[in-house]
Amino acid sequence: MSAKVRHILGLSGGKDSAALAVYMRDKVPEMEYFFCDTHKELDETYDFINRLEARLGIHVQRLEAEKGFDHFLELYNGFLPSAQQRWCTIMMKLKPLEKFVGDDDAISYVAIRADEKRIGYVSTKPNIKPEFPFQKDGIVLADVHRILEESGIGLPEYYKWRSRSGCYFCFFQRKIEWIRLQENHPDLFEKAKAYEAAHSDGRKYTWNDGETLDQILARKDAIIADYEARQKKLRENKPNKTLLEVLQMETDNPSDDGEKPCFMCML
Numbered sequence: 001m002s003a004k005v006r007h008i009l010g011l012s013g014g015k016d017s018a019a020l021a022v023y024m025r026d027k028v029p030e031m032e033y034f035f036c037d038t039h040k041e042l043d044e045t046y047d048f049i050n051r052l053e054a055r056l057g058i059h060v061q062r063l064e065a066e067k068g069f070d071h072f073l074e075l076y077n078g079f080l081p082s083a084q085q086r087w088c089t090i091m092m093k094l095k096p097l098e099k100f101v102g103d104d105d106a107i108s109y110v111a112i113r114a115d116e117k118r119i120g121y122v123s124t125k126p127n128i129k130p131e132f133p134f135q136k137d138g139i140v141l142a143d144v145h146r147i148l149e150e151s152g153i154g155l156p157e158y159y160k161w162r163s164r165s166g167c168y169f170c171f172f173q174r175k176i177e178w179i180r181l182q183e184n185h186p187d188l189f190e191k192a193k194a195y196e197a198a199h200s201d202g203r204k205y206t207w208n209d210g211e212t213l214d215q216i217l218a219r220k221d222a223i224i225a226d227y228e229a230r231q232k233k234l235r236e237n238k239p240n241k242t243l244l245e246v247l248q249m250e251t252d253n254p255s256d257d258g259e260k261p262c263f264m265c266m267l
């Protein structure tokens with residue numbers, strides 16, 4: 001007799017994976033929900049995961065790497081992770097997921113929507129097969145908002161100032177999000193800055209290409225003005241979109257750093 005196939009759904013703390021949990025709850029009652037905790041997430045993310053559990057009556061398994069971010073940073077010789085060297089995703093999200101699944105056959109449900117193209121890390125283990133229910137069923141952004149609204153879950157609190165889940169220091173943040181981090185969580189901004197500080201041998205790393213967080217902060221007014229001008233233009237071009245949809249369009253099509261986040265961390 002063949003072993004039972006496991007059904008797993010990863011929650012990133014973002015809206016799409018949350019909506020997928022709502023969408024799949026009754027379709028796959030044996031679903032195992034998990035959240036890869038880097039211990040560097042925003043408090044709002046932890047609150048959102050707790051809210052999901054309470055509202056949906058599900059248990060979300062917290063997965064974590066055997067060692068923390070600082071350990072891996074040392075292992076990588078102080079090199080901060082970046083879009084090109086995304087060791088954080090591999091060590092702190094992908095490996096804990098693969099350990100969780102082990103050699104079991106599993107279907108991993110991924111919340112990429114029908115209206116977006118996104119690439120990212122998927123497990124290359126042959127026993128973990130991804131499925132994309134939103135793509136298959138034509139679920140788009142407006143549906144995700146409706147699903148979360150109707151379920152009473154709503155959006156994570158950080159959506160008031162940032163449109164992505166993930167670590168507070170995530171290098172995928174756009175400049176405006178760093179500014180908002182400083183405004184909303186000055187303590188976390190300082191911690192992110194501390195990671196950029198010079199190493200004992202004089203080396204320096206930055207979260208953003210060629211610009212320290214202090215330099216970004218010094219350009220605060222210009223960054224906000226630029227962001228607001230882009231928002232205004234988007235709203236003029238898409239008068240039927242809600243403010244949230246406009247924000248999401250900017251996230252999906254970033255214009256100041258050109259990088260899309262990976263779906264292990266931000267869905």
Ligand code: SF4
Pocket residue numbers: 038081086088089092093165166167169170171172265
């Ligand atoms: S959220 Fe960003 S910093 Fe955190 S693990 Fe993912 S890619 Fe790395």
